[in-house]
Every structure is written in C-alpha cells, then in structure tokens.
Amino acid sequence: MSDLRDLYQETILDHTRRPRNFGALDEANCRADGYNPLCGDRVTVYVRLEDDRVADVRFAGSGCAISTASASLMTESLKGKTRKQAEELSERFHDMLTGTADAPLDPSRLGKLAVMAGVRDYPVRVKCATLVWHTLNAALEGKQDTVTTE
Ligand code: ZN
Numbered sequence: 001m002s003d004l005r006d007l008y009q010e011t012i013l014d015h016t017r018r019p020r021n022f023g024a025l026d027e028a029n030c031r032a033d034g035y036n037p038l039c040g041d042r043v044t045v046y047v048r049l050e051d052d053r054v055a056d057v058r059f060a061g062s063g064c065a066i067s068t069a070s071a072s073l074m075t076e077s078l079k080g081k082t083r084k085q086a087e088e089l090s091e092r093f094h095d096m097l098t099g100t101a102d103a104p105l106d107p108s109r110l111g112k113l114a115v116m117a118g119v120r121d122y123p124v125r126v127k128c129a130t131l132v133w134h135t136l137n138a139a140l141e142g143k144q145d146t147v148t149t150e
Contacts, residue, residue: 008115016065021075025058034061034135034147036127041067045135047078054078054086059132066125070116071132077113083140089113090133097126 025046034043041063048056057078059071074093078086093113097120110117119129127149138147 005118008118011112011115012065012069015069015072019059019068019072021058021072022060023058024060025056027056028058030139030142032135032138032143032147034131034138034149036063036067036131036149038124038149039064039067039128041128041131043067043071043132043135045071045132045139047136047139049083049140052083054081054083057136063131064128066116066119066128067131070129073113073116074132074136077111078136086140087137090137093133094130096120097129 024044025048027048028046029049030047032045034045035041041061043059043061043063046056046058046060047054057075059075061071063071077089081089089110092110093116096110096114096117116129119125131147131149134147134149138145
C-alpha cells in the first residue's frame, strides 16, 4: 500500500511540475473562473464543446501543488467525454474526496484520477482538489460568476 502511495505522490508531483493542457484556449465556447479563498488558488477552465462532447479542455491560473495537479489530471481525463460523462466524473471525484467513510468510493472507477484519493486524508486540501471540478461544472452550465469553494 505504501508503494501505491509513493506512486500517487510521484504522479501528483509530476503534474504539478509539468501541468498538462495549461494556458488559455482561444476556441473555447465555455469558460469559468474559480477561486478558493482558503488557499488562494485561482483557476480558469476553458472547454470547447462540439456536438455535446469535450473536443478540447485547458486551464490557466495559479494555485498550490494540489490544485494544479488536480486541474492537470482533470483536463487529461475529460477529452472526448460527453457533457453528461464529464458531469458524472465530476460527481464521482467529489464523492471520492468527500463521501462518508461508510461508503467509500472505489477509486478504480476514476481511472487516473484515483491518484488524488490520498487528499481525502487532508481535509484542508480537499477544496484545493475539487475547485477545478466546481469550475468545470460552472463552465458547462454557462455560469458567468466566479465560483468559490466557500
Ligand atoms: Zn490550494
């Protein structure tokens, strides 16, 4: 189990150091801004939907290691997904980090995103990890206001 944890740590560090899909997406037709006042994380999510499918997704902003890794992993997981699948993934990710201990979510259902499961042990960091997903939801719903985790 500790080996698995090391692997998770390494993957998170890798995404923090070299975030994937980072930078504005000019062709985006959905976007939203998110802010986590507890930590100071700021993120903008850009999505290009084509026929209700995520054709491209990028993010920009500045935040802590966890928020950056979470955003990077999110963009990798979303490409090609339908809007509904993206919303389901968001719900599952949220459940993984905030679900009750009685009904823990099987992380294997989240694929690569399961590396973030360890964040659950650090409640103060959960909002860092979920910020980008809240922001994604707002982008897909076409909301204009900045999303905050408060
Ligand atoms: Zn943070």
